Amino acid sequence: MRAIPLLALLLSGWFAVPAHADEAQDWLKRLGRAEQQQSYQGTFIYERNGSFSTHDIWHRVQDGQVRERLLQLDGSAQEVVRVDGRTQCVSGSLVAGLGNSPGASAQVLDPQKLNSFYTLAVIGESRVAGRKAVIISLAPRDQYRYGFELHLDRETALPLKSLLINDKGQLLERFQFTQLSTQAPDERDLQPGKDCKPLSVSSQADDVPAAQAWHPSWLPPGFQLVRSTTRKDSRTQAVVNSQMYEDGLARFSLFLEPVSGEAATESRVQLGPTVAVSRRMNTPQGEVVATVVGEIPLGTAERIALSVRSGPAPEKP
Template sequence: MRAIPLLALLLSGWFAVPAHADEAQDWLTRLGRAEQQQSFQGTFIYERNGSFSTHDIWHRVQNGQVRERLLQLDGSAQEVVRVDGRTQCVSGTLVAGLGDSPDSSARALDPQALKAFYDLAVIGKSRVAGRNAVIVALTPRDQYRYGFELHLDRETALPLKSLLLNDQGQLLERFQFTQLNTSDVPDDHELQPSGDCKPVVASSNKESEVDTPQAWTLDWLPPGFQLTSSRARKDAKTNVVVNSLMYGDGLARFSVFFEPLNGAAVTETRTQLGPTVAVSRRLTAPEGEVMVTVVGEIPIGTAERIALSVRSGSTPVKP
């Protein structure tokens, strides 16, 4: 299970029929509200890089609060519980890699903004988990982001199936319900974490979060991507401060991390696992050498160009 919310994620080249554009926007608007309005429980499969896993999910909207529990059913036991998008506890291999992220709740989609960078179209209908669905395609207008095919429940607009595709239409990631119940609201017992679910320390801990002026800038960004957050975190053991910047286009996201090397011998990397890429390079700054790493669900060529555009200082270098 990935350390991000499934409904935040859900959200090839099909021809976008103009007459269908308004309908596609309406469905995406409904999708953006669905997680905040609709309780449900069900079972879904997740596929990435040829590997499958099966998960149960309980999602309850009550008194303005959204509470969610996910449990992996095969392989090692993995569990996560979130309240209003904030991680409360994790178990299994999630413990080491999952932090408490305020941005983990489903993002409110802005179809009007997305239209500038994606062609939006309703391209058909389908049936998933015994429920009727409408198929919405989001096809990127450039090579800097991936495309989506979303099968949205006609009754609730919840994503019954999501395919993430590269520019050649190849499948990078699949999310698909095999069973979905929107009639019965999950009860307290179903949403209660198991004893193995370990509490997550809030990221607002003053000993780990530090305020530093932004010392980095990017000379190039893919069109439509904007800075959404910046952080500086100090390692309690080494006192090393790692800066990070997060960017998004309203649907896709990537982060850039800056870690001082302090003389350490490291190797530049270029890796991809399913849709997730990681590209790193050494950069010499006034304060010493730094490892710059770009991580996100973007094409690897996009990540490489971003990494090469990083500069020390707050003023971008003119091309």
């Protein structure tokens, strides 16, 4: 059966069938287990904003530890090595968005939570990289997030293909395997290249900065603060606070930084699915720039940025 366009399903009311939702939740549970338990290696393409890149991936699960290595095959060699979702080293300037590539996220999907903000359904079957797949649709229940279409391997539930789709049914981003093997990669395949440089650890600020007291007074339903970090910029010595929010699938980050003079201006930028909205604010302590970055609709990012207020920071759930 060919994949049914997401927009057509939205209009048809197909998602209202409970059996399809239950089956979709079961597949998402399998997906969550597969990425933490299944070793694999392969090649995938990444499409964004009309451009393509090709990547090799090695993903090995051993003794409860997940190790993986990504290598871009086009142009100059660009690489990232991760252990249990934590980046160990990088080379080059990897294409923005690869943080959501197959196997890249330590995020565990909670189908019951997702069902509150996305309509889940099994919408057909496909064949990707020579393997049979089942197609899962996650259609947003509001205008604050994008829709997803996942093609999961029938044998392992690994994601063979992932599409990010806006409210007009337009494709914003694609991951798609062209070759996949479930054989565990060799140790040598997981070793970083000589140009893969360890990440430097930023020094953490000792005292709580004014920026950390800023937070969005409005969030799309379901989004929660999952991480907040504070560091000192080694060049300017300014204290920068970053906050990550997610709804169990989509994510965005809020960066808060004190500025002076013409150091930063307000902006609205969109590149494919990724948006960056900056707002400059005057405070008794000086000027602060709040920047929202993530794969969310531009209107959502703008509303979040406009809602940023000072006061007690929201507690981490």
